[in-house]
Amino acid sequence: MIKKLDIQNRETARKVLAVQLPAYQIEAEMIDYWDLPPLKDTEETLQACNELFFGWYADEDSQLGGVISFKKKGDVIDIHRLVVHPGHFRKGGAGELLRYLEETYKGYVFQVSTGSKNEPAIRLYVKHGFRERERIKVDDRLEISCFEKG
Secondary structure, eight states: OEEEEOTTSHHHHHHHHHHHHHHHHHHHHHHTOOOOGGGGOOHHHHHTSOOEEEEEESSTTSOEEEEEEEEEETTEEEEEEEEEOGGGTTSSHHHHHHHHHHHHTTTOEEEEEEETTOHHHHHHHHHTTOEEEEEEEEETTEEEEEEEEO
């Protein structure tokens, strides 16, 4: 089940962080890069990010299991975060969030980026029809793969 989240609500921001931080800790470990900006987020920075948030719940009674956030820029949906709590890995939440966004914003171009070493995320985006459009070398330890669909 997907619901729009009010990130301005402090409790909602706290719940988003409770999903985001462990998810990005797993990514940081996977790509061996611990200076990821989402690991530095607080409730306040989430509330100030000007992104729209949707949450995934495995069922009606469950806690927030995954989150997608994005900004609309003209006809582009720029996905800023797509995270699933490690306790909900392999339950289809990330795919459900992507499909929901694509169905809700038909006709838009979707963009997303991830660490080039984040193989599970890359497989997810490719599976959903995204194509890599460029790679950006951030520093000696981090390269970002940028994907687009539409």
